[in-house]
Amino acid sequence: MELALSLGDASRSLTNFTDKPVKIKDNMGFCMGLGALIKEKSQEKTQQQEITREDVRRASSDPPVQLDLLPFSPVQRYPPPPPSHLRFSWLSENFCRLLDFLWVIFDLFEAVNLCEPAGSNRVPEEAGVSSPNSGVSSFQMELSLQRNKRDFEMTMNEVDGERASSRASDDDENGLTRKKLRLSKEQSAFLEESFKEHNTLNPKQKLALAKQLDLRPRQVEVWFQNRRARTKLKQTEVDCEYLKRCCETLTEENRRLQKELQELRALKTCQPFYMQLPATTLTMCPSCERVAPTTTTTTAANATTTVNGGGSGPNLSLSDSSKQPKLNNNPFFQVQGHANQVAS
DNA sequence: ACCTTGTAGCACGTTACGTCA
């Protein structure tokens, strides 16, 4: 079995090994080596536990990550830790993805073409099997991490204390898939309290919260993002329910007014002509839900349901308040205010 | 002043894990 490896045209070659093509903005013809990884994890994980892509991705995306920018050569698989002045904190996501994958390629290349790795009892064909979601087999990642462990340990002393402490919660993961930690009640309560004070965080607040709760800043950031999303979703549900009730109320009111209109029309045909008085009544348009003045005639008996329509008729009282469209009390016109109330 | 590029933060949708009935 022969494996061709061409890093000169990375954007083309890398797509052969992943489910999803790796997006690469620039073709990079140099060798890159990670200078920091998970010290505690590497030490604690057993041979049976697989170290996943997630581990490598996180390790490569958490600043600072060290790179060796050396002329590409397959021999220089494990370059020595770079000097501190070659650290980069500007790694883009795609670049980190490329880093992840390059290690896999290196290990795969060696496993297939060079030699059987020490301590590995797997056949090389296994290395070509990709997991359905990650596009990188866990075997490859295990190989990669185990072999680079010694290199990582050389540079772990350079990892700053904050990062080391923030990663303390990572130790208990099994590493099979992406990790999901359940926050403790105390942590959730504290985050809730902070969210009540301000639903967004500036970097300083984020760092302070993370340090106080022994979480990674990214976790705090994600928590606030999800919390805002939950708030918005709940708000939407409340608004939806409220609008539903408004719709029901208006429908019922419209039905009542329509019935009243029918009664008035019936009375109009029955009452003597001299009893009819011109007036303007308020009717609710069923389609646009607006109150529109309609000049009609009614009897004195029903005059309490009309209002003065521009002086063309007598001023009539509004004694029967239950029959008036209550615009100010209509819930339809209160939705906005209600929404703001809930949001607060 | 204008443009380009990189970065950070966010909303939104989705995935996947943990919990519980």
Place this chain on the structure above:
DNA sequence: GTTGACGTAACGTGCTACAAG
């Protein structure tokens, strides 16, 4: 023990604002 629903941590993507060159 299994299963499905649900809550939610974590992630991917696109957009926008901003700063620096």
